[in-house]
Amino acid sequence: MTLVKICGVNDAAGFDAAVAAGADMVGFVFYPASPRAVAPEQAAALSARIAGGPERVGLFVDPDDALLEAVQAALPLDVIQLHGEETPARAAAIRARFGLPVMKALGVAESADLARLADYAPAVDRFLLDAKPMPGAALPGGNATAFDWRLVAGAAVPRPWLLAGGLTPDNVAEALRQSGAPGVDVSSGVERARGVKDPARIAAFVAVARAG
Numbered sequence: 001m002t003l004v005k006i007c008g009v010n011d012a013a014g015f016d017a018a019v020a021a022g023a024d025m026v027g028f029v030f031y032p033a034s035p036r037a038v039a040p041e042q043a044a045a046l047s048a049r050i051a052g053g054p055e056r057v058g059l060f061v062d063p064d065d066a067l068l069e070a071v072q073a074a075l076p077l078d079v080i081q082l083h084g085e086e087t088p089a090r091a092a093a094i095r096a097r098f099g100l101p102v103m104k105a106l107g108v109a110e111s112a113d114l115a116r117l118a119d120y121a122p123a124v125d126r127f128l129l130d131a132k133p134m135p136g137a138a139l140p141g142g143n144a145t146a147f148d149w150r151l152v153a154g155a156a157v158p159r160p161w162l163l164a165g166g167l168t169p170d171n172v173a174e175a176l177r178q179s180g181a182p183g184v185d186v187s188s189g190v191e192r193a194r195g196v197k198d199p200a201r202i203a204a205f206v207a208v209a210r211a212g
Contacts, residue, residue, distance in 0.1 A: 002176060002209045003183030005162060006190065006202055007059065008036030014197030015046045019053045021206035027057040027081065027187070030071055035195030036187065040074035047075055057081050057103070068098060079103055081128065092123035101125035105164070107132030108147045114155055121158040128185055129157075131165030146171075149179035169204040176209065184209050 006018040007027030018026045028043040029036045038046075047056055055078035058071050062084035071077065080098065082091055083105040095102040104124040106116055109132040117127065131147040146166030163181035168189035176184065190205050192198035 002181075003162065004206050004209050005057065005183065005185040006054075006187075006197075006205075007057070007164075007185055008034070008187040008191075008195070009046065009197060010036050010038045010042070010195065011197065012046060012049065013199055014202065015049060017197065017199035017202040018206075019050055020199075021203045022210075023054050023202075023206055024183075025055045025057050025079070025185075027059050027185070028075070029059045030063070030067065031059065031061045031083070033061075040071045043071070044075040055079055059083055062086060063094075065097065068094065072098060079126070081105065082124075083128075083130075088120050088123040091120060095123065095125070103128055103162075105130050108151060108165075111151050114152070114157075117158055124159060127157060127159050127161040128164050129161055129181075130185075146175070149175050149181075152179050152181065154180065167205075169201055169208050172205060172209050173211070 003024045005025035005027055006023045008029050009015050009018060009026045015026060028038050031037055057079040058077045059081045077100060079101050080094060081103045091102050091104055102124045103126040104120050105128040107113065108129050129152055131145045160182060162183040162185045163175060163179050164185035167175055167184055167186045172184055186205055190198055190201040
């Protein structure tokens with residue numbers, strides 16, 4: 001069954017919708033430049049709405065240990081997602097220090113970008129293959145842009161992985177068909193306005209992804 005992650009959850013309606021839809025993971029963004037950013041206390045309050053349920057993923061961009069510690073103190077995470085320029089060594093150090101699975105996001109625009117997977121594989125537990133940001137993009141992800149999904153079809157990805165970048169309820173079935181991805185990650189594609197999740201779109205996305 002396709003694994004589904006709803007990222008950028010920052011309000012009760014979005015969190016409750018992700019839980020009700022049966023998402024496997026919910027992502028909280030701890031990156032102030034993002035319109036989906038949450039404070040540790042805000043994420044903790046949302047997470048406390050239900051015991052169990054989806055895995056809680058913390059998204060960070062080149063975090064220092066102090067930020068990771070502050071978030072972990074407020075909200076025990078299940079997964080740390082690194083969405084910046086973290087090196088394999090930094091990813092390995094974070095995994096060792098915090099004892100949590102690490103998911104590394106890598107931008108893809110051409111097949112050559114997949115060569116980086118081998119360098120990170122010993123240091124991480126999962127990959128997120130996302131559209132590489134265009135030059136000058138304000139955010140490292142969540143830009144509602146897709147890459148050519150055929151680039152990853154049949155690729156020897158050395159860890160479990162999720163497909164991201166420009167996914168919506170309308171195109172996720174085709175994305176899964178073309179890419180062969182075992183899981184998908186969506187943020188902007190289930191919003192009614194920038195940074196505001198739409199419960200109906202979350203439900204539709206999960207249903208279509210699971211049907212595929």
